[in-house]
Amino acid sequence: MVDIQTENKIKEPRITLVGAGPGDADLITLKGIKALKTADVVLYDALVNEELLEFAPENAHKVYVGKRSGDHSYSQDAINKLMIDYALNYGHVVRLKGGDPFVFGRGYEELDHAASYSIKTEVIPGISSSIAVPGLQGIPVTHRGKSESFWVVTGTTADGRVSGDLYEAARTNATIVVLMGLHKLAEITRIFKNEGKGKLPVAVIQSGSTENEKIGVGIIDTIVEIVEEQKIKAPALIVIGEVVSLHPLYQPIKEFYDIVAEE
16 A cells, blocks of 8 residues: 555645636636646635635645735735645645736746745636726726726835835826725825816725625725725725726716706
């Protein structure tokens, strides 16, 4: 009989970064599922739908490592070390990350750390919430006559400040998608108000693609109050730009301001 520990130790260590998509388990790629089916270990984040763990072999180790706003069960350094230790001792580690690993997922840091140990790696992209979540609500990030480009910006930098890119983005006509910015919403709206864009349409979408999805639609001047009234919570993303005016919930707002303008 082969000793299980011995068998594990002779497996080739390798790491696969897999994007789990925005939340709905059905939105992972087929290639991501294939990787999970061959995993010896799955290290998964807080924003990953745990239904996806069912694709991993029953005897695979499933390890929760946190990583969301307000929930850092493991530091990035700790995750990097776990990833290497499991790969060396068990074989194939699937690092399952919400959205896409390279869109504010710190995927390259993990890839680079694995490379320093000469461990074979592979990247399987995921559907990014920055595009998919607005799209599922019928909000395109680009649309002829309304937006020729889009920016994806983090709401908060590593030192806890609002990203400086938002100041630049507010001066453009692009669609702005802000990730991890809900608790900075008031500060973000002030940036746009200072650019004279208080009437610019904006949507805040909670838990996009999941059963807990909720949306608030308004304008820069009113969105903070709308989010509070509707009790929208993190995780949520913010979509700012004329494309939000295409959402059905924006039509009453448009009609109201058209009436005011006529008066």
